[in-house]
Amino acid sequence: MQETMIARAAALLADGTVNRVLGWKKGEFVYDITPAVFTSEEELKSDFVYDDFCGNNLSKYLIKESRKEGKVLAFLKPCDTYSFNQLIKEHRILRDNVYIVGIPCDGKISTEKMKAAAEGIVDVQVDGETLHVDTLYGQKDVSRTDVLAERCVSCKSKKHVAYDELIGEDGEVLESNRFDMVAKLEAMTPDERFAFWRNELSRCIRCNACRNVCPACSCEKCVFDNDASGIANKAAADSFEENMFHIIRAFHVAGRCTDCGECSRVCPQQIPLHLLNRKFIKDIDELYGEYQAGEDTESRAPLTNYKMDDVEPSIVYQRGGK
Amino acid sequence: MQVNEFKPKIVAFCCNWCSYAGADLAGTNRLNYPADVKIIRVPCSCRVNPMFILRAFQRGADGVIICGCHPGDCHYTSGNYYARRRMTLLFSMLDYLGIEKERTRVEWVSAAEGAKFAATMNEFVEAVTKLGENKRLEDLRCKKQ
Numbered sequence: 203m204q205e206t207m208i209a210r211a212a213a214l215l216a217d218g219t220v221n222r223v224l225g226w227k228k229g230e231f232v233y234d235i236t237p238a239v240f241t242s243e244e245e246l247k248s249d250f251v252y253d254d255f256c257g258n259n260l261s262k263y264l265i266k267e268s269r270k271e272g273k274v275l276a277f278l279k280p281c282d283t284y285s286f287n288q289l290i291k292e293h294r295i296l297r298d299n300v301y302i303v304g305i306p307c308d309g310k311i312s313t314e315k316m317k318a319a320a321e322g323i324v325d326v327q328v329d330g331e332t333l334h335v336d337t338l339y340g341q342k343d344v345s346r347t348d349v350l351a352e353r354c355v356s357c358k359s360k361k362h363v364a365y366d367e368l369i370g371e372d373g374e375v376l377e378s379n380r381f382d383m384v385a386k387l388e389a390m391t392p393d394e395r396f397a398f399w400r401n402e403l404s405r406c407i408r409c410n411a412c413r414n415v416c417p418a419c420s421c422e423k424c425v426f427d428n429d430a431s432g433i434a435n436k437a438a439a440d441s442f443e444e445n446m447f448h449i450i451r452a453f454h455v456a457g458r459c460t461d462c463g464e465c466s467r468v469c470p471q472q473i474p475l476h477l478l479n480r481k482f483i484k485d486i487d488e489l490y491g492e493y494q495a496g497e498d499t500e501s502r503a504p505l506t507n508y509k510m511d512d513v514e515p516s517i518v519y520q521r522g523g524k
Numbered sequence: 525m526q527v528n529e530f531k532p533k534i535v536a537f538c539c540n541w542c543s544y545a546g547a548d549l550a551g552t553n554r555l556n557y558p559a560d561v562k563i564i565r566v567p568c569s570c571r572v573n574p575m576f577i578l579r580a581f582q583r584g585a586d587g588v589i590i591c592g593c594h595p596g597d598c599h600y601t602s603g604n605y606y607a608r609r610r611m612t613l614l615f616s617m618l619d620y621l622g623i624e625k626e627r628t629r630v631e632w633v634s635a636a637e638g639a640k641f642a643a644t645m646n647e648f649v650e651a652v653t654k655l656g657e658n659k660r661l662e663d664l665r666c667k668k669q
C-alpha cells in the first residue's frame with residue numbers, strides 16, 4: 203500500500219496536479235508517526251510511511267494547507283473524509299486547492315495499548331493478524347485485535363464520503379456498537395456516573411491536545427484562550443475547571459463532531475473523551491433524528507436547526523438513568 | 525438562637541420580551557416568590573450560552589433556571605427553538621456527568637403569566653432547597669470563607 207501511494211503521489215507531483223503532498227512520516231520510534239508535507243519524489247521515497255500507526259486525521263491540516271500557494275494532495279482514511287466533509291460544509295477548507303486521495307484503512311493500532319503490551323519496542327512487523335514485535339528484551343508476538351485503537355474496534359464506516367480518487371476498494375458504512383459504553387454509563391446511578399467522571403476528568407492536565415487535534419475545533423480564537431474566561435489556566439486548578447472545560451469542549455463540537463476519535467487518541471492521560479462527544483451524538487440521534495456529521499456537505503447541523511415539535515428540555519428528567 | 529437554614533441561590537435567566545415581563549406582572553400582582561431568585565435579563569432565551577450556566581454554578585449558584593417565550597411566540601421568531609435544543613443537550617450532558625439534573629430547568633413563561641412565574645419559582649426553589657448546596661459543580665476558589 204505504501205509503495206502504491208508513494209508512486210501515485212510522485213506521479214501527481216510530476217504532472218503538476220499538485221505541488222505538495224500531505225502524509226505521514228516516521229518519528230523517533232516506529233509508533234511515533236507524525237504528519238508531514240512532502241514536496242519531492244526523493245522526500246517521499248525516503249520518509250513517507252503508511253502503516254498501522256498512521257492514526258492522525260490529516261483533514262484539519264488542510265485548513266491552513268489549502269490557503270497556501272498551489273494545490274495540495276492529502277491522503278485521507280475513511281473516517282478522515284467525514285471530518286473533511288464537515289470542514290467543507292463550514293467553509294474552512296478551500297476545496298479547489300486540495301486533491302483528496304482516499305486510502306483504505308483496516309483499523310489503526312493504539313500506541314498506548316502497544317506500549318502496554320510490549321516494553322521497549324524497537325520494531326514492529328505486521329503479519330496479518332499477528333504483530334511480530336522486536337523489543338529490547340527480545341522477540342514478542344502480539345495479536346493485532348488486542349492492540350487495535352478503541353475507536354477502530356467500533357469503527358463506524360469504511361466508506362469514503364469525499365475524494366478525488368481512490369486507491370483500493372471503497373468500503374461500506376458499518377453497524378457499530380460505538381454507543382454501548384455511553385448506554386452503560388446512562389444506566390448507572392448519578393453517583394456512580396459522578397464518581398466515574400471524577401476519576402477520569404481529574405487526570406486532565408489541561409494540555410489542550412484534545413482541542414488542538416480536533417478537526418471540529420477550528421476556531422481561530424478559542425474561548426479557552428481568553429484570559430477573562432476564568433478557565434484559561436494551563437493546569438486545571440479546580441475540579442470545576444475540569445468539568446467546565448470538558449463540557450464546553452464537547453458542547454462546542456456537538457452536532458459537528460464526526461466521531462473520528464482523535465481527542466481520545468492524543469490524550470496523554472488517556473481520558474475517554476470520545477464518550478462525551480458520543481453522548482451528544484447519541485442524544486441528537488434519539489431526540490432529533492439520526493444524524494452523522496460529515497456525511498454530506500448540505501444538510502443543516504442539528505444545533506443550527508429546529509422543529510416546531512421538538513421535545514421539551516424536561517425530557518431529561520423523564521428518561522433514562524436513575 | 526438563630527438557626528442556620530439553607531437558603532439556595534437561584535439564578536433565573538429571563539427573556540426580555542416574555543418572562544421578564546411575567547416576573548414584573550408577578551410583582552405588580554403582589555404574588556410571592558422567594559427572594560433567593562436573582563433574575564438576569566437577557567434579550568432572548570437563546571442568548572444563554574451554556575457557559576453562562578456553568579459560570580453561574582461556579583460563582584455559587586445552587587440552581588439555574590431559564591425562562592423564555594413559549595415556543596412559537598419568540599420575539600425573534602425562532603430563538604427559543606434553538607435554545608430548546610441546546611438546553612436539552614446541555615442538561616442531558618450534566619446528568620451524564622452525574623450532576624443533579626434538578627438544578628437546571630427551562631420554563632416557558634409569557635408576559636401574561638405572572639402567576640405561572642411565581643408558581644414556577646416557588647416550586648424550583650423548593651426543589652433546589654431539598655437538593656441542598658451545589659457541591660458537584662462548585663469552584664472552591666469562588667467560595668466565601
